[in-house]
Amino acid sequence: MTALTDLGIAAIRDGVRAGDFSAREVAEAFIAAVEKGRALNAFLVETPDHALAAAEAADAARASGELKPLSGVPLGIKDLFATRGVRTSAASRILEGFTPTYESTVTARLFAAGAGMLGKLNLDEFAMGSSNETSAFGAVRSPWRRNDGDSAPLAPGGSSGGSAAAVSARLCPGATGTDTGGSIRQPAAFTGITGIKPTYGRCSRWGIVAFASSLDQAGPMARDVRDCAIMLEAMAGFDPGDSTSLDLPVPAWEAGLNSDLRGRRVGIPKEYRIDGVPGEIEAVWNRGIEWLKDAGAEIVEVSLPHTKYALPTYYIIAPAEASSNLARYDGARYGLRVAPDQGGLADMYEATRAAGFGAEVKRRIMIGTYVLSAGFYDAYFNRAQKVRALIARDFETAWQSCDMLLTPTAPSAAFALGEKGADPIAMYLNDVFAVPASLAGLPAMSVPGGLDRQGLPLGLQIVGKALDEQTVLNAGLAIEERAGFTARPEAWW
Amino acid sequence: MADYRIQGATGEWEVVIGLEVHAQIVSQAKLFSGAATAFGGEPNAQVSLVDAAMPGMLPVPNIECIRQAVRTGLALEARINRWSRFDRKNYFYADLPQGYQISQLYHPLVGEGAITVDLEDGSTKTIGIERIHVEQDAGKLMHDQHPDYSYVDLNRSGVALMEIVSRADMRSPEEAGAYVRKLRSILRYVGSCDGNMEQGSMRADVNVSVRRPGEPLGTRTETKNVNSVRFIMAVIEHEARRQIDLIEEGGVVVQETRLYDPDRGETRSLRTKEDAHDYRYFPDPDLLPLELGEDFVAQCRASLPELPDAKRARYEKELGLPAYNAAVLTAEVETARWFEELLVELGEAHAQRASNWVISDLFGALNRLGKGIEESPVSPRQGAGLLRLVADGTLSGTLAKQVFEIMLETGEDPERIVEQRGLRQTSDSGAIERAIADVLAANADKVAEYRGGKEKLFGFFVGQVMKAMAGKANPQVVNELLRKALG
């Protein structure tokens, strides 16, 4: 029999339902894995009691025949989701000691669906980063290692690096992520798992520590497409507490899974073939194209002419929104307070924020403050919103000739921790393929496409039309079925 | 009207005034949260997690606040922008938990409108409204509770405000005072703001600059949060004088924020080390553009009451009231409401008499009692009863005053007072004739004087007869019979 921790969400759900094992056994197995996996630094807080309580409820529910969609499934929760009574830090010192008295809508939905929580997962501070190195609590170590004997710790990607590492290392069968400019997809690609960012507005942002409000979207990260579909169904749904939440029914994504792509057209955006991207990325992309053809899809070349402006656009809009969203961390009402002796209010603000925010967060706050400041608003922010409209228009145009896009998820495999430390822009370039869909609010998913020469996972991204998660999931499934990706990191932790 | 000019050492100056009035919108809950707006709650008891800007909290707008602002705009004959948007105004302060105020800069809900005010010399002036936008109020700081700390109460944090921005059309303290009074009156008619300036429901930022008549605008200062009409006028006078003195002494007015100190009657610079206000406005990404349907605006319009100018015109035209009466009775919504309830009881035919009575007798009494009309011990129905008793001859003017005093004291109906205390006036000519005979007999010398041509004495005889009748004689009958008796 396989270890319980080798099971994904569907298998656990079905196994508990069938009585193959108890939810408690599952919870205990994962709790043990979490403890054993501490060297990964994936969890910032462990909440075994929460997972066990949910498991007990699941076992009781099974006895009484009242199982819920996620009964018996213990999950990891990115520490950007406010969890009632459980420390929530956004991986920042500035939230030191902060314990929410409220539960984010997404976690509340997951728990209401029967899921338990194994703990809070590490991330880049305030979700700002692509390597998890900006976490105030140390970087997550990817469970993966290069196959050439190099044991340099690798980045799990970011910002949902804790989620990615934990799922990949079998510390949990699924985890929540959030994606502002690739923060679900890029770490999923780096760790050989599957993650989907749904259409902007599908998942409520209520109770998620805000980074950039017009981009932030929660989504699931799991072992495969089906597990993502199951989790997303529980996470998504209208929330009157979030003004940008979509008031639409949640489709039955799992039931709708179908990898037969006959009659569907897949766009290959020519602008995504950029210089300096390793040949292996190109190769996996080409394999992806073949797999989708094999699934019956027609391949068409499309053009997204403003692609090269997506990253600069993103690096104006996201920091601008962040500079304002993070103004509330001022030492007055919660979290860290540093109040110099004899100092006034302004001194408290400046000292608290200087001590509480890390370098990358400060950098982005400064950029955001700058681009919004007097005299620059039109040249930077307003212009970026116009370019953003053009980027969205590019996709609209593309949808006239295709139903989805296939691209690489990231321009490289996982890099080593510390490797990209010096140059912020080099780090930002990691999200070159992920950011356009974020700017346009489109659903986008990363599925494993294979390993590179060093034995590291590479991901393929499928981008769909707004609200068409089903097509994205189906194409992901078609790839999954053909890629035969079974690689997993060898446990060194 | 005569131009208001300030005499400086070097000649005449003109003052230019614009007002930004913050008016608290009447609503149960806050603009973006479900916490209560009621005044005077326990500290931080009317605060939601949204108002306290907890991580991950999001704003959801309250329809009533939008409705009230639209109704206000319509009442000011302003353009309603069916597409508007909320922006964030970013700055750090202890009363501003989010680190930004959700306001509207680029696309306000309401565009240009106007208010016409009456001035003391009988002229009128139209003052332009530039815009009205909806925004959040801040919390409250208390600096005197602790030697080292300021205390923060967020009960007001997130309460909805309308900021009503005038054009710089005013040229004297009087005009500014008239503008604020009229604005307050309209808001109270509409019911969108209670106009309570002491509680801070209405407060003004006063923009003042001076210039030589006919020259380009000077640099303005903004005196913040002035909370009475009197103070607003004082700020203008003081600030204009300060600026003139400064310029005439060779100085330069700096654009700055100032604070009014009512105790000293002065303004002073609010932030000496002004870190150049840079609010970094941008559209709030937590909110979508606010799009209003035609029907929504139509419903807002249909819900508007008759407004003071229209009401005043109707009082003059249809009720035939003198201009003064019409103006006085329509200035405050409660007065007009009271008066109209009175008319419902009494009939519009009696409007003029009723208006005189309200303005002289009722106002006089309320003044004496220090009460507003909404706390009047005499109800419109009772007032109508009293006026009816005068109209049908039951009460003379004198008796009516007497009965009114008793009404004020006891709250009893006039009919009951007349009945129980026998205050009915008499037209019994026999009794009056007897009283006249007695008076004339007792004052034979005066009778002779009267008959000798000193006709002024007639009043004296009336008075004596009324006195003899204990005030209850019908004065008309007294006049008639007395004239007959005196020949």
Place this chain on the structure above:
Amino acid sequence: MSVDTDTVRHIAKLARIAVSDEEVAALAPELSNILGWVEQLAEVDVEGVEPMTAVVPNKLRLREDAVTDGGIRDQVLANAPLAEHGFFAVPKVIE
């Protein structure tokens, strides 16, 4: 755009983040680089393009005017670094 150290100080002040001289010195070229990089947007023809307002077509909903929240002072103050007598306490503000 080349950002000088005075600008860095000014921006840090607006953002209420204390910065040391070393940080200022490090931030100036960093911010210059990033701003120089995002300035490539200047080459995009945005003539007649409306800035994006809603990421996905959606309408702003308005909620009914009802008191549904508040009365949770304990929760509001639960994480306060310093709360006294039902208030948040912050270093004295001098106006």
